[in-house]
Amino acid sequence: MIVIASENGRVGIVEAMHVLRCGGSALDAVEAGIRLVEDNAEDETVGVGGIPNLLGEVELDASVMDGRTRACGAVGSVSGYAHPISIARRVMEELPHVFLVGEGAERFAAEIGAERRQLLTEKAAETWRKHMLRTMSEEELERLAEDADLRRWVTVAMDPRLVGGTVNFIAQDAAGNIACGVSTSGWAWKYPGRLGDSPVIGAGNYADSRYGAAACTGLGELTIRAGTARSVVLYMQIGLEVEEACHRAMRDLQELRPGGGVDILALDRYGHHAAVTNEELSDTYVVMTDEMDTYEERPRTLVPPLVRE
DSSP states (O other): OEEEEEGGGGGTHHHHHHHHHTTOOHHHHHHHHHHHHHTOTTOTTSSTTOOOOTTSOOOEEEEEEETTTTEEEEEEEEOSBSOHHHHHHHHHHHSSOSEEEHHHHHHHHHHTTOOBOOOOOHHHHHHHHHHHTTTSOHHHHHTGGGOTTTTHHHHHHOOGGGSOOOEEEEEEOTTSOEEEEEEEOOSTTOOTTOOOSTTSBTTTEEEETTTEEEEEEEOHHHHHHHTHHHHHHHHHHTTOOHHHHHHHHHHHHHTSSSOOOEEEEEEETTSOEEEEESOSSOOEEEEEETTOSSOEEEEOEEOOOOOOO
């Protein structure tokens, strides 16, 4: 049994392994680990305390996939609910649909009794306000929600350092089944309703127990274009080892213009794992097996830019 996660998943990885040791499924472990990250108000990229959109509102996205059946569920632009990963799982289990967004996702969350929570913390609200006042006046900020040309502020307010920020979990249980989950508050100061790759199955998340699973962090607009998570699993399906599969998927991204920062996390059916990045200054990832007392933090492998003549 094994669990791997993005660096910020360290607050939930021990609990995820505990779930596996108690006989839980890979899907159970992924959900349990991510819920703890969503509860962590110190994490500015996921759940409670997440970075707001352009209007100062926190909108959350999440997806989950069961590699045993390839069933999946996703939600996007959800406000007012603490655990989008659990809502996504219930979409998968209780509806004939895969993906709910906005008011529809929130209505479903209310129907299933999902936990309501104030997502915007005082710290996040103050960070948003200070950032916006660097690009506009107090009067413009007060009238921003009524601005008929809101799109003009997106590129002005955009902070390239805060494009990414997501939690990824991949787990393999005692039966060999693999599951994957992703949760995020998305791009800082995004246009309201923006969805990145995190809730998009095949782009930010994909699991198939026959071959492996992959998840992405970073510029979701890029990995949506390339179907990156599905590509990694497909490369493993045709026989590439997990790290080479990640390298090949990253090379696919580097052919796209404009480029952007992306991290990929992957696990194959044998329990081998890899994490790659195209950024010089990137974070690590965490790993825990059932033989370990606690997790280990490991560096991601840099995939250098393509040399163009």
